[in-house]
Amino acid sequence: GENVEQHPSTLSVQEGDSAVIKCTYSDSASNYFPWYKQELGKRPQLIIDIRSNVGEKKDQRIAVTLNKTAKHFSLHITETQPEDSAVYFCAASFIYNQGGKLIFGQGTELSVKP
Amino acid sequence: EPEVTQTPSHQVTQMGQEVILRCVPISNHLYFYWYRQILGQKVEFLVSFYNNEISEKSEIFDDQFSVERPDGSNFTLKIRSTKLEDSAMYFCASSDGPGETQYFGPGTRLTVL
Numbered sequence: 701g702e703n704v705e706q707h708p709s710t711l712s713v714q715e716g717d718s719a720v721i722k723c724t725y726s727d728s729a730s731n732y733f734p735w736y737k738q739e740l741g742k743r744p745q746l747i748i749d750i751r752s753n754v755g756e757k758k759d760q761r762i763a764v765t766l767n768k769t770a771k772h773f774s775l776h777i778t779e780t781q782p783e784d785s786a787v788y789f790c791a792a793s794f795i796y797n798q799g800g801k802l803i804f805g806q807g808t809e810l811s812v813k814p
Numbered sequence: 815e816p817e818v819t820q821t822p823s824h825q826v827t828q829m830g831q832e833v834i835l836r837c838v839p840i841s842n843h844l845y846f847y848w849y850r851q852i853l854g855q856k857v858e859f860l861v862s863f864y865n866n867e868i869s870e871k872s873e874i875f876d877d878q879f880s881v882e883r884p885d886g887s888n889f890t891l892k893i894r895s896t897k898l899e900d901s902a903m904y905f906c907a908s909s910d911g912p913g914e915t916q917y918f919g920p921g922t923r924l925t926v927l
Contacts, residue, residue, distance in 0.1 A: 732913055736857075743905065743918040744857060751913070789857060798869035799845045799862040799912050806856045 702727045704792050706805025713780050714813055721808045723790035724772040730792040732800060733766060733773050738787045738807075747788075748775070780812045816840045818919035820906050826925045827896055835891045835922045837906030846889045847907040847916060848881065850874070857905065863889065864912075896926045 703726040713719050725733075731752040736744035750757045750764045750773065757764050761780075766773040777784055787809050791802040819838045827833050839846050848860040861871040863881055880892045889908075893900055903923050907916040 734915070736918075743920050745918070746915050749915065791857075798864045798867075799847070799909075801847065801859040801862050801870055801872075802849070802857075802916060803859065804857040 702730075702792075702803045704790060704803050704805040706790050706808060708808060709806060710809045710811070712811045712813065715780060715782060717780055719775075719777045719780050719784070719810055719812075721775045721788055721790065721810075722772060723774070723792075723805050724770075725792040725803070726771070727792065727794060727803075728771065729794045730771075730803075732793040733764070734791050734793070734802065735762075735764060735775050736789045736791065736804075738789060740786075744789060777810075780810075782812050782814050785810055785812045818906055818908055818917050820904075820919035820922050822922060823920065824923045824925070826927065829898055829926055830895050833893050833896055833924065835893075835904050835906075835924070837889045837891070837908075837919055838887050839889055839906065839908030840910070840917060841887070843908035843910045843917075845909045845912060845914075845916075846881075846883070847909075848891045849905045849907060849918075850902040851905065851921075852902045860891070860904075893924075896924075898926050900924060901926045 706723045734749035737747045738744045763776040787807045790805040793800040821836045846863040851857045862869045903921045905921045906919040909916045
């Protein structure tokens with residue numbers, strides 16, 4: 701079945717360091733890969749996404765890379781700040797005319813120490 | 815900026831009771847979703863809805879679950895006979911296209927006693 705594996709489950713970095721979170725997906729038909737940030741007790745919020753026709757996308761301190769052949773994608777956060785501390789979820793989706801469900805990874809709890 | 819809203823924020827119910835969770839998607843969106851998140855676990859897909867029909871549902875979404883768009887603004891999730899294991903945070907999401915960003919509501923925390 702469809703599955704997304706995410707690693708690591710917890711990540712602790714010093715402020716200013718980089719953080720990398722990796723995901724692999726099983727459904728080769730997946731064509732949309734968003735990343736969500738979830739603070740404690742809050743809703744998941746989209747921080748960046750990438751589609752299958754693109755290998756890399758960057759937005760200020762956040763970048764995502766996609767390797768379709770290997771079926772994995774990664775989130776890179778540079779110059780981390782304490783406010784980056786949260787749980788980050790990757791997701792994969794196959795888009796079709798009637799919608800596109802998101803299959804989420806298990807989440808990575810990122811802690812940025814000042 | 816428009817947001818998805820959900821009511822109630824917290825619902826406590828007895829096992830076997832029916833609950834209805836309500837969502838108001840972003841007004842120009844046409845694609846609607848329900849997800850759930852058991853405490854400390856990942857977000858899980860339940861159902862997607864488009865053009866007044868379920869377009870896809872997961873194994874979790876069994877006969878005890880149903881969805882409805884009773885009017886032009888609300889999107890509801892009904893659980894007919896709640897079980898202890900239904901206790902979770904339920905998120906509604908909406909998007910304006912099949913490949914567009916899904917925006918999540920703040921969630922309803924369901925506690926089944």
